[in-house]
Amino acid sequence: MRAVAASIVVVVSAAFIHAGTAQPLRVCSDPNNLPFSNQQREGFENRIADLLARDLGTVVEYTWWAQRRGFLRSTLLAGLCDVVIGLPRDVEMARTTRPYYRSTYVFVTRKDRGLRIRSFDDAALRRLRVGVQVIGDDGANSPPAHALSRRGIISNLIGYSVYGDYTSKSPPSLIVAAVARGDVDVAAVWGPLAGYFAAAQGEPLDIVPVSPQIDGDLPQAFDVSMAVRPNDEARLAVLNRFLQRRRAAINRILDAYHVPRVPAVSGLSRTNAVSGFSRTDEAGQ
């Protein structure tokens, strides 16, 4: 059995590396989730996939699938593709590369308001209208929403679905547009969304990483990696080499999309924060 598995890995990775023989780079991606990706290939994950494919001397072949519950199960793990360009480093259902960026939740405000909010402990958060991203699973929330409700900041929160309006060109942009329009005074938004959509608003917006970055046991910053199937060691090695070699080019892409980054903090998300993205524990009998 082991011998069979090993030979499959060899065949696949050989085809992957010798891409001159026209094996495309098979990527699963959300067709409508800027700034990450869309079907017109306008997202930064599309750009990074292009870079990777060029390096491998091949082209990208996409499987489009909304990145919602069941995304990995229906795509990467079902064999529809071989690579997902952006996933948290600690996701347990897939094997992830070394992280290629680390971002953080940020406070978004209008520059002309001069609010200068940096911390969840800022007293102004008790009286302002505060936009947060809402998820919908039982007990689940965006880390800033948890941090605020822990502090009793509740009645002035306005929720924006993390899915956004999927009929629009940029579903998750609503929460940032709400700040620009003045519907909310401040919003706590995942950095890559905030940076990209803030730059696209006519109104100048401030973007400030939330603090504390680890709020008790709640992480507000996360490492992002590429992902392959759990047993796909050969491909993982190829991707890790690519990420190391093309670090500068990848950073230029992230800069072009205004993705706010924070320095990597080794091991923090596992040891100091939550149980990471671990989902293997079989306890609970």
Next chain:
Amino acid sequence: MRATFVVSLAVLIAGCGRIDAANRRGEATPAPSTSRTSTRAAAGSGDWIRPGKDEASTRFSDLNQITRDSVRQLGPKVTFSTGYLRGHEAAPLVVNGTMYIVTPFPNVLYALDLTKPGAPVKWKYEPKPLAAAQGVACCDVVNRGAVYADGAIFFNTLDNRTVAVDASTGKPRWVVTLGDINKGETMTMAPLVVKDKVLVGNSGGEMGVRGWLTALRTGTGEIAWRAYHTGPDRDVLIGSRFKPFYSHARGTDLGIHTWPGEAWKQGGGSVWGWISYDPALNLVYYGTGNPGPWNHEQRPGDNKWTAGLFARDADTGEAVWFYHSDPHDLFDYDDVNESVLVDLSIGGAMRKVLLRPNRDGYLYVIDRTTGEALSADPFVHVTSTQGIDLKRGRPIENEAKKPVLGKVVHQICPAAPGGKDWQPSAYSPRTGYLYIPANNLCMDFEALEANYIAGTPYVGANVRMYAGPGGNRGEFIAWDPVARRKVWSIKEQFPVWSGVVVTGGDVAFYGTMDGWFKAVDARTGEQLWRFKTGSGIVGQPISYLGPDGRQYIAILSGVGGWSGAVVAGDLDTRDGTAALGFANAMTDLPQATSKGGTLYIFGLP
């Protein structure tokens, strides 16, 4: 506020005038029955035209050719593959020699000709719902069935359309779109037709939708009225006729004031369960889903009108009373389960009541005229609350079981799917028992877990479910609502996720998630017969009189739904938190059954 309410109602009523009064239902009306139950309990017709058999939702068939003796000779007469693999939760309908079945997504409606050998397909209607709707549905892409009236079959599609299809030709009479999948809305419930209106509701409490019940004109699909379950009284259709029994439901605009800030705008309270109707009182009864998408600490207050039971005027939609089963729900205890309308002798007087085996694990007996809870007894192991305070009309909270983020809370019973989920019970006026398909599940809220969706990392509680005391995950219970006790029960390995039918032959039928379709003695619980179907059963059995004058029993087999998603959705059971934590309790289901939808019709030799 009141003025606005009156004006908007007047507009709605004016809009109702277009219906042709002659366009009335032609089929048999329920015949009166005797004994201790309501006249609504039994329908004389051998057909099965609505999900609950009668408007009282008893799921009692008075047919008695199949008896406790003869049932042992029951065998399959017809099988039919639907061609679909997800959870088959619908009840088949039988009208004038034709059987109608609705599949899970893509919600194909089949008409099978029962007058011909092998029940061949007469026609099929394919509504072709948007594929993207599958990514929105919380818990498998199920459909709970259709209803017949006025020569048409009415049902909902996952992408929020209500469809009226001509029952003879299979051609659509009208199609209306009532919600938007891009806002997290889907529709999975079976409609009920009351007089000239078809009542439908939306799903998606987890997605931040604002729940509603909508009445459509059966002739045109035009909206007659819509009642929301959060927000101002005028949206909830609360006016001068609203007389809740308990004081905590009295006040102005509680659908706003029992929420912080504007949280009510995304408050949940969807309608994806069952509706009953009492023609004497002209009231419809239905429950509302859990509040969401906010965590409970973000929505201090009672969160009205979520997770409770409404009685409304069937013509105008005006609220008449509300019973708040789970104010400020902590555990995802949607209150959408069936209301079984019966008249019972309680304390020496006949009372018009409704029976509700609820998610929270209590069997409620509620006066359906006033909304007073007469009794509420646990029918499964309950730790999440310490009982129901009948004087105040609300649960007695258990602080020790309150989920707090970052804190581990063990042994919350029942788990989120409740002592019983949507799978409907049946009531026999012959035995006086309610037959409850139950879960025996508890759950732990574990520490923070990080996750990722739509490009965005988030954190939440790690929910794991497992078998309650005794180790069995399901139980089939006969309950005496007058004596307020369990009469007998059958322990089942898996949650009993099928509906029930009980017959005039005193036989009760239900299915198990590992595919057994069972007949038991309605009086003693003795197992009389069983048949292994091709897949796990999460559907609803029916009993009907065929064109040949013989009694048949029909059931859709095809595992899925929230509990069966580990098979229907190929979930990895090593991930115990998949299917919102249900996968942990179902790790052995993939070994016990495989997916695939098949109709089975059983009859005597």
